[in-house]
Amino acid sequence: MIKIRNISFLALAAIVAALALSACGGGSSTGDGNDAVTESGSEAEVVEAAFPSGHDTDEVSVTGAKAVKPCALVPKKKAEGILGPNVKVSERPQGPTCVYMGSGREIDLVVEKTSLSLLKSEAKKVEPVTINGRRGYCLTYQSTSVVVGLSGGRVLQVTGPCQAGVRFASIALNRL
Amino acid sequence: MTDQTTTTVGNVTSTTIASLTNGSSYTFKVAAVNAVGTGAASAASAAVVPRVTLFEQGTPATVNVADSGSVVLGMKFQTSTVGKIRGIRFYKSVGNTGTHVIALWSSTGTLLSSATVTGETASGWQEASFASPIAIAANTTYVAGYLAPKGHYSATSNGFAAATKVTPLTGLANSTSPNGLYTYSGSLVFPTSTFNASNYFVDVMFTP
Numbered sequence: 171m172i173k174i175r176n177i178s179f180l181a182l183a184a185i186v187a188a189l190a191l192s193a194c195g196g197g198s199s200t201g202d203g204n205d206a207v208t209e210s211g212s213e214a215e216v217v218e219a220a221f222p223s224g225h226d227t228d229e230v231s232v233t234g235a236k237a238v239k240p241c242a243l244v245p246k247k248k249a250e251g252i253l254g255p256n257v258k259v260s261e262r263p264q265g266p267t268c269v270y271m272g273s274g275r276e277i278d279l280v281v282e283k284t285s286l287s288l289l290k291s292e293a294k295k296v297e298p299v300t301i302n303g304r305r306g307y308c309l310t311y312q313s314t315s316v317v318v319g320l321s322g323g324r325v326l327q328v329t330g331p332c333q334a335g336v337r338f339a340s341i342a343l344n345r346l
Numbered sequence: 347m348t349d350q351t352t353t354t355v356g357n358v359t360s361t362t363i364a365s366l367t368n369g370s371s372y373t374f375k376v377a378a379v380n381a382v383g384t385g386a387a388s389a390a391s392a393a394v395v396p397r398v399t400l401f402e403q404g405t406p407a408t409v410n411v412a413d414s415g416s417v418v419l420g421m422k423f424q425t426s427t428v429g430k431i432r433g434i435r436f437y438k439s440v441g442n443t444g445t446h447v448i449a450l451w452s453s454t455g456t457l458l459s460s461a462t463v464t465g466e467t468a469s470g471w472q473e474a475s476f477a478s479p480i481a482i483a484a485n486t487t488y489v490a491g492y493l494a495p496k497g498h499y500s501a502t503s504n505g506f507a508a509a510t511k512v513t514p515l516t517g518l519a520n521s522t523s524p525n526g527l528y529t530y531s532g533s534l535v536f537p538t539s540t541f542n543a544s545n546y547f548v549d550v551m552f553t554p
Contacts, residue, residue, distance in 0.1 A: 181459055
């Protein structure tokens with residue numbers, strides 16, 4: 171079913187739908203720029219993410235858990251001990267997540283409220299690892315992540331090469 | 347080629363045409379009719395292809411998240427019937443610039459197809475097709491996503507607190523399988539993190 175809009179005829183109008191056959195579809199690949207766009211898409215309406223940002227150590231998330239400052243879990247110096255010098259560190263609002271970039275490698279570190287068992291069940295490969303005496307897992311999808319269960323239904327997730335992920339997780343767990 | 351005529355009467359600016367086939371291409375012409383007869387038809391519209399989507403005209407609560415990080419955003423979904431994914435659509439803010447890449451993965455991250463998006467508008471829903479439609483199995487989880495290299499993506503917090511259903515598609519509830527996916531990355535990677543079950547307004551174009 172298709173709705174056609176903005177057909178401006180005052181009286182009787184007829185719509186002739188000429189059906190161009192296309193057995194495999196073959197439709198347009200461009201955006202259709204719908205009505206809702208221009209009103210809501212302006213830069214003037216840029217807003218801060220409507221999520222707990224974790225910038226304030228006293229902040230409490232919607233889950234009731236104290237928000238975590240992810241970049242404080244693995245300081246830049248410690249990250250450079252793993253990735254090499256000149257690591258760029260930035261905190262991003264989703265999660266929030268700390269992104270470490272250095273020597274062509276990228277590590278994402280986040281403490282998220284999610285199900286460790288579901289994460290494990292959906293991975294292509296699950297490899298147990300021991301981190302600071304705790305059980306963690308290196309999960310392989312297209313990429314790899316190290317995950318460790320925390321209190322309150324939270325999971326420490328470090329996305330990146332497994333070996334580096336374990337080292338980041340080890341440092342982070344000492345501060346959680 | 348088959349012609350179908352629909353007539354609507356009165357001062358109207360839209361009409362609904364039923365009985366179209368998902369996955370087939372259609373163009374439209376308009377002509378005025380009065381007591382004298384039928385006038386000349388307009389030129390044909392651009393072709394459109396009916397398909398099933400989850401968020402067709404949906405709009406995010408936050409159009410432009412103030413985040414300039416390069417990030418891959420995604421959504422887990424299933425279909426109750428076999429079919430094909432023709433492409434991916436996503437909602438774009440004016441700040442969400444750069445070259446976007448769409449992708450479809452299996453639930454464990456096997457890349458099934460990807461494509462660079464061309465012909466974007468400044469904002470709103472963008473659509474891009476894969477080189478060939480991807481056959482998908484029923485009741486099997488897949489992940490649709492796209493790379494936003496300049497961030498400024500769109501989101502609705504808790505958008506996947508419950509499942510989103512448009513038969514035969516289902517966007518999985520976060521409690522069923524962590525959904526509303528993201529991973530910060532400078533290149534296309536399989537997204538695995540979640541945050542507040544956020545819907546990042548990534549959608550699929552499905553045809554049975």
